[in-house]
Structures are given as structure tokens and as C-alpha cells.
Amino acid sequence: MQAKLAELHGRLSSGGSLDEQMDSAADLVAQLGFDALVYDYSPVPLDHLGELITPSVLKLRQTPGDWQDLWCTEGFYQIDPVQQLAVSSVAAFAWSYVPKGETVLQRLIDHRHAPVVGYLLDAQLACGVTVPLHLPRGGLATLTGLRSQASQRDLDDARANLAGFSLIAHALQEVAYPLLGKEAANRAIRLTPRELECLRWAAEGLTAAQIAERLNRSLATVSLHLTSAMHKLGAKNRVQAVARAVHYRLLDN
Incomplete structure (x- = not known):
């Protein structure tokens, strides 16, 4: 495992910016069968009332063009059950929005999540894996890989590749962490x-x-x-x- 992490670290660290690192990560997860990639980071994931805060950094690869606006402006991030689960989870998990897809999401989804569920089903990105990355001083990042098909076979394959995806996520976070301060600011409250x-x-x-x-x-x-x-x-x-x-x-x- 250490050798594999070192190999991934070397490949990802060749990028001088977070965008270049994301490009390399997208190439790596594509080899595991994932068609789209989402990375987000917030120095403070929850507000003082316990609600999700819109992330300070959101990087997308191969997602629909309106994703950024919906998640960061229209409030989809706050009602995304994957993100709600990630903030309280320490383990990577596979998920599916298909009604018959038995994953950890099934016990969480209700009518509040309908806009996110409907959007991902329409976009044919209703199956994937997510790695929560709890960081020093309370920060949170997640890396999510999405698949364009959501059959039981696709879900099983996503689960089978969860360990490899997790290694990529941790390697990405290690090389990205020093760069986050340049891109991230706590946007929840702005004081002079x-x-x-x-x-x-x-x-x-x-x-x-x-x-x-x-x-x-x-x-x-x-x-x-x-x-x-x-x-x-x-x-x-x-x-x-x-x-x-x-x-x-x-x-x-």
C-alpha cells in the first residue's frame, strides 16, 4: 500500500495547481470506471446551527455544466444526502439513488432530497463512491466519483473499486492541502x-x-x-x- 501511495503521490504532485492535480486524479479514477469527479473543501463544514456550509473550494470534472451553480448558489449542497452523510462519516462509502440500489443512502433519503435525487437520475450520474477526508483543525474535504450507469452490476463494480478510489483520494488530499489556503476562504461570515x-x-x-x-x-x-x-x-x-x-x-x- 505504501508503494502505491508513493506512486500516486508522485503522479498527482506533478501538477503545480489544484486544477492540474484534479486533471490527474480524473485520469486515475477513469481507469477504475468512474466517469465524473467532484472534489470539495471547507475549513468549517457546519455552521453554528449544525447546517452544511457551502464549500470554499469545489472542483468538477465531467459533470453537467450547471452543477457549480446548483450546488453553490441554489442550495443543492445543503440537501445533498451524500454530503450530509460524509460530514459524519469516517469511512468511504458507495451510494446509489436508484430505488432498488441498497446502499447507506436508502435510510437517509426523503422528500427534502428530491431536487438532488431527480437531478442525478436525469443526468445519469446516480451511482458512485465518496471518500470523506477529515482534516486538521476541523476542515472537511470529500472526493466523489460518479458513474454514468447505475445498475446493480455498476454498483457492485463501484464497491469493488472503493479501496483504490480511497487511495487516490488520500493521495490527492496530501498534495492539495498546501494549496488550499490560496484558494479557500471561509465564506460563511465576512468580517472587516x-x-x-x-x-x-x-x-x-x-x-x-x-x-x-x-x-x-x-x-x-x-x-x-x-x-x-x-x-x-x-x-x-x-x-x-x-x-x-x-x-x-x-x-x-
């Missing part, structure tokens, strides 16, 4: 640099008056920044605002 600075000092236990003195700003100005940050974070007070800023990793240096 001054709002972040005031929250960082608040996290250190300073009062608004002490922060104003530290920053050589008026108390009214600092209070305005803190209040604005509270509103953006949906917080009731400064303590809750700091807690939510920590959750979203907004105070990371």
Missing part, C-alpha cells in the same frame, strides 16, 4: 479587518474601553465594530460573538 481585530482583543478578555485604548480609537468606534461583528455573526452579545468567531475559525492567525 477592524471587526476581526476588535474581536481578537475581546477574545483575550479586554473590554471595549480597553480595546479602544489599545487601538488608539474612540470607545464609540470600537463599540460600533463589535456591534457590527455581533450582527453579522447572529450573536446576542460579545461573548457569543467571540464563540461563533472561534467556531468559524475567523480568529485564526
